[in-house]
Amino acid sequence: MKSHEIKAIIEGLLFVSGEEGIDENQMMDVLEIDRKTLKFYLAELKEMYHSNNRGIQLVELAGGYQLTTKKEHAIYFKRLIQSPTSATLSQAALESLAIIAYKQPVSRVEVEDIRGVKSERPIRTLNGKGFIKEVGRADRTGRAILYGTTKFFLEQFGLQSVEELPPLPDPVAEEEVEEEVDLFFEKFQEQFSDNNTINKKSV
Structure with missing residues:
Protein backbone atom coordinates (compact mmCIF):
# COMPACT_ATOMS: atom_id res chain seq x y z
CA MET A 1 0.00 0.00 0.00
CA LYS A 70 -9.51 20.72 20.94
CA LYS A 71 -9.89 22.42 24.31
CA GLU A 72 -9.77 25.87 22.78
CA HIS A 73 -12.97 25.11 20.86
CA ALA A 74 -14.90 23.89 23.91
CA ILE A 75 -16.98 27.08 24.14
CA TYR A 76 -18.51 26.40 20.73
CA PHE A 77 -19.41 22.81 21.59
CA LYS A 78 -21.07 24.12 24.75
CA ARG A 79 -23.14 26.54 22.67
CA LEU A 80 -24.25 23.67 20.44
CA ILE A 81 -25.35 21.61 23.43
CA GLN A 82 -27.26 24.56 24.88
CA SER A 83 -28.92 25.58 21.61
CA PRO A 84 -32.76 25.33 21.43
CA THR A 85 -32.64 22.39 19.01
CA SER A 86 -30.03 20.44 20.96
CA ALA A 87 -32.62 18.59 23.02
CA THR A 88 -34.07 16.88 19.96
CA LEU A 89 -33.04 13.23 19.90
CA SER A 90 -33.24 10.77 17.04
CA GLN A 91 -34.96 7.41 17.38
CA ALA A 92 -31.51 5.75 17.52
CA ALA A 93 -30.43 8.07 20.34
CA LEU A 94 -33.64 7.48 22.29
CA GLU A 95 -33.28 3.71 21.96
CA SER A 96 -29.68 3.87 23.13
CA LEU A 97 -30.64 6.18 26.00
CA ALA A 98 -33.43 3.83 27.13
CA ILE A 99 -31.03 0.87 27.17
CA ILE A 100 -28.40 2.80 29.12
CA ALA A 101 -31.00 4.08 31.59
CA TYR A 102 -32.25 0.59 32.41
CA LYS A 103 -29.02 -1.41 32.08
CA GLN A 104 -26.45 1.03 33.51
CA PRO A 105 -23.56 0.74 33.86
CA VAL A 106 -23.37 -0.59 30.33
CA SER A 107 -20.81 -0.55 27.50
CA ARG A 108 -21.34 0.52 23.90
CA VAL A 109 -20.96 -3.10 22.76
CA GLU A 110 -23.74 -4.19 25.12
CA VAL A 111 -25.99 -1.44 23.77
CA GLU A 112 -25.23 -2.60 20.24
CA ASP A 113 -25.99 -6.21 21.15
CA ILE A 114 -29.45 -5.19 22.35
CA ARG A 115 -30.21 -2.80 19.47
CA GLY A 116 -28.68 -5.04 16.85
CA VAL A 117 -26.94 -2.12 15.11
CA LYS A 118 -23.89 0.09 15.61
CA SER A 119 -24.47 2.72 18.28
CA GLU A 120 -21.27 4.78 18.28
CA ARG A 121 -22.94 7.90 16.86
CA PRO A 122 -26.05 8.01 19.10
CA ILE A 123 -23.91 7.36 22.19
CA ARG A 124 -21.58 10.16 21.17
CA THR A 125 -24.60 12.43 20.72
CA LEU A 126 -26.05 11.51 24.13
CA ASN A 127 -22.69 12.06 25.80
CA GLY A 128 -22.21 15.40 24.08
CA LYS A 129 -25.67 16.61 25.07
CA GLY A 130 -25.18 15.61 28.68
CA PHE A 131 -27.72 12.78 28.93
CA ILE A 132 -25.08 10.16 29.71
CA LYS A 133 -21.53 10.09 31.05
CA GLU A 134 -18.63 7.69 31.52
CA VAL A 135 -18.99 5.96 34.88
CA GLY A 136 -16.08 3.50 34.75
CA ARG A 137 -14.36 0.77 32.81
CA ALA A 138 -15.37 -2.87 32.34
CA ASP A 139 -13.30 -5.30 34.40
CA ARG A 140 -12.36 -7.49 31.45
CA THR A 141 -10.24 -7.55 28.29
CA GLY A 142 -10.38 -4.24 26.44
CA ARG A 143 -11.51 -2.26 29.51
CA ALA A 144 -14.52 -0.90 27.61
CA ILE A 145 -16.03 2.39 28.76
CA LEU A 146 -19.18 2.00 30.86
CA TYR A 147 -21.98 4.55 30.57
CA GLY A 148 -24.68 5.75 32.94
CA THR A 149 -27.26 8.51 32.96
CA THR A 150 -26.70 11.99 34.41
CA LYS A 151 -28.56 14.47 36.59
CA PHE A 152 -29.47 16.31 33.39
CA PHE A 153 -31.19 13.15 32.13
CA LEU A 154 -33.29 12.97 35.30
CA GLU A 155 -34.21 16.66 35.01
CA GLN A 156 -35.29 16.29 31.38
CA PHE A 157 -37.50 13.31 32.22
CA GLY A 158 -38.87 14.84 35.42
CA LEU A 159 -37.44 12.06 37.59
CA GLN A 160 -35.94 12.12 41.08
CA SER A 161 -33.94 8.95 40.39
CA VAL A 162 -33.72 6.12 37.86
CA GLU A 163 -35.91 4.05 40.20
CA GLU A 164 -38.82 6.19 38.97
CA LEU A 165 -38.43 5.01 35.36
CA PRO A 166 -41.56 3.31 34.02
CA PRO A 167 -41.46 -0.49 34.41
CA LEU A 168 -40.21 -2.58 31.52
CA PRO A 169 -42.76 -4.65 29.57
CA ASP A 170 -43.52 -8.09 31.01
CA PRO A 171 -41.91 -11.09 29.26
CA VAL A 172 -43.70 -11.83 25.99
CA ALA A 173 -43.68 -14.49 23.31
CA GLU A 174 -40.84 -14.24 20.79
CA GLU A 175 -43.13 -13.19 17.93
CA GLU A 176 -44.44 -10.28 20.05
CA VAL A 177 -41.04 -8.94 21.11
CA GLU A 178 -40.58 -6.49 18.22
CA GLU A 179 -44.04 -4.99 18.74
CA GLU A 180 -43.47 -4.62 22.49
CA VAL A 181 -40.09 -2.98 21.96
CA ASP A 182 -41.59 -0.50 19.49
CA LEU A 183 -44.34 0.39 21.98
CA PHE A 184 -41.81 0.79 24.80
CA PHE A 185 -39.59 3.16 22.84
CA GLU A 186 -42.68 5.09 21.71
CA LYS A 187 -43.69 5.64 25.35
CA PHE A 188 -40.11 6.57 26.23
CA GLN A 189 -40.04 9.14 23.42
CA GLU A 190 -43.42 10.57 24.45
CA GLN A 191 -42.21 11.02 28.03
CA PHE A 192 -39.06 12.75 26.77
CA SER A 193 -41.05 15.08 24.50
CA ASP A 194 -43.58 16.01 27.20
CA ASN A 195 -40.97 16.73 29.88
CA ASN A 196 -38.70 18.55 27.46
CA THR A 197 -41.56 20.86 26.46
CA ILE A 198 -42.17 21.68 30.12
CA ASN A 199 -38.47 22.34 30.73
CA LYS A 200 -38.22 24.63 27.69
CA LYS A 201 -41.18 26.70 28.87
CA SER A 202 -39.65 27.09 32.30
CA VAL A 203 -36.38 28.48 30.97
Missing part, protein backbone atom coordinates in the same frame (compact mmCIF):
# COMPACT_ATOMS: atom_id res chain seq x y z
CA LYS A 2 1.05 3.55 -0.62
CA SER A 3 1.84 5.95 2.20
CA HIS A 4 -1.28 8.10 1.79
CA GLU A 5 -3.51 5.02 1.77
CA ILE A 6 -2.03 3.69 5.03
CA LYS A 7 -2.58 7.05 6.71
CA ALA A 8 -6.15 7.15 5.42
CA ILE A 9 -6.82 3.69 6.87
CA ILE A 10 -5.30 4.66 10.23
CA GLU A 11 -7.51 7.76 10.28
CA GLY A 12 -10.54 5.60 9.54
CA LEU A 13 -9.63 3.15 12.30
CA LEU A 14 -9.29 6.00 14.77
CA PHE A 15 -12.66 7.41 13.71
CA VAL A 16 -14.65 4.16 14.03
CA SER A 17 -12.97 3.41 17.38
CA GLY A 18 -14.48 6.59 18.80
CA GLU A 19 -13.91 7.55 22.41
CA GLU A 20 -12.72 4.05 23.32
CA GLY A 21 -9.70 4.51 21.06
CA ILE A 22 -7.53 1.85 19.50
CA ASP A 23 -4.14 0.56 20.60
CA GLU A 24 -0.99 0.01 18.58
CA ASN A 25 -1.27 -3.79 18.53
CA GLN A 26 -4.73 -3.64 16.98
CA MET A 27 -3.60 -1.24 14.28
CA MET A 28 -0.50 -3.31 13.53
CA ASP A 29 -2.62 -6.45 13.16
CA VAL A 30 -5.12 -4.77 10.84
CA LEU A 31 -2.51 -3.04 8.68
CA GLU A 32 0.07 -5.85 8.89
CA ILE A 33 2.90 -3.43 9.62
CA ASP A 34 5.50 -3.26 12.41
CA ARG A 35 5.47 -0.86 15.35
CA LYS A 36 8.21 1.40 13.98
CA THR A 37 6.31 1.92 10.73
CA LEU A 38 3.04 2.52 12.56
CA LYS A 39 4.60 5.13 14.85
CA PHE A 40 6.02 6.90 11.79
CA TYR A 41 2.56 7.28 10.26
CA LEU A 42 0.96 8.23 13.57
CA ALA A 43 3.55 10.99 13.99
CA GLU A 44 2.77 12.25 10.47
CA LEU A 45 -0.96 12.29 11.21
CA LYS A 46 -0.41 14.12 14.49
CA GLU A 47 1.69 16.75 12.74
CA MET A 48 -0.87 17.07 9.94
CA TYR A 49 -3.69 17.84 12.38
CA HIS A 50 -1.49 20.32 14.25
CA SER A 51 0.02 22.18 11.31
CA ASN A 52 -3.17 22.53 9.26
CA ASN A 53 -5.16 24.10 12.10
CA ARG A 54 -7.68 21.28 12.03
CA GLY A 55 -10.64 21.00 14.41
CA ILE A 56 -9.51 17.61 15.71
CA GLN A 57 -6.27 16.24 17.09
CA LEU A 58 -4.61 12.87 17.58
CA VAL A 59 -3.86 12.07 21.20
CA GLU A 60 -2.38 9.09 23.01
CA LEU A 61 -4.18 8.02 26.16
CA ALA A 62 -3.58 4.92 28.32
CA GLY A 63 -1.69 3.11 25.60
CA GLY A 64 -4.32 3.84 22.95
CA TYR A 65 -4.93 6.54 20.36
CA GLN A 66 -7.99 8.74 19.90
CA LEU A 67 -9.21 11.53 17.68
CA THR A 68 -10.51 14.31 19.93
CA THR A 69 -11.68 17.89 19.67
